[in-house]
Amino acid sequence: MATSLLSQPSSPPIAPAAAGPIYRSTKTYGHSEGLSCCFRQWRATHSHCNLLHGYALSFAFVFGTRELDECNWCFDFGDLKEVKAWLHHMFDHTTLVAADDPHLPVFESLQRTGLAELRVLPAVGCEAVARHAFDHVSDYVAKKTAARVWLESVEVREHSGNSAIYCNPAGA
Template sequence: MVKYFSSKKYGHERGLSAAFRQWKADSHCKYVHGYSLEFEFKFGANELDERNWVVDFGGLKELEKWLRNHFDHKTLVASDDPELSKFRNLDDDGIIQLVVVESTGAEMFAKMAMEYSAGLIQKHYGERCWVESVTVREHGANSATCSI
């Protein structure tokens, strides 16, 4: 059986500049740092639509909006970070735009994006297609992928 795949990339140049820290790390990753993150979504289908597409790239505006709401000039902090209250104060004072997440790091950001995009694709396309994987790149040397 033939399978089709397509991908959509929101590259570093899109300016999804997010700051975060891995508070459990023993390395310098325990400090707040940031990247212009890149997200790449791989979509799969067993059959193409009437336009011979897996998904309509122009119809992914909701996905880009979600990415901007979660990663564009945001500070992401894990819900179990012992310093969360300090980050909340910074947010209250208008110094940061806080997004509290389950956990931080490229792996967890890929998981978050996978879960959101899978629901979005299901809503718009039903069972015909799916999200095969999501890759998040901090920069050229570091990336993480979440897949089904």
């Protein structure tokens, strides 16, 4: 999958300017989007979360700007096609495993035999997935808007009862 603007982040998150009103807009990819993936949180030895389990994830992105574009928009949602494709690549019928999972070779074997579509992340869990999405989409938004817009936060929902939010460390 080509990820021209969704490559590894090349710069720190964009910090908003110091003064003036902030306009915000949100884009949500809900549970019906089909981002059904399997997690293994190997460090959760006290919990059943260390076993393979799955969710139909939902993502909510909050964008901020101090200056609207020529259409009076914070961010043109039509520019999120690459983000949607990246979300599907990462989380649609995939298995998320941490890079330091002691059973990583087993999961890699499942991928080699065609039994799993593996995604290895630095860490696994709703919070870690929110940060991973933030890191990729923040850089994309900055490039797409010449830093006029910043990503404020990403919320990842496992279901209606559980979510995690990662916020821009540069603040608003």
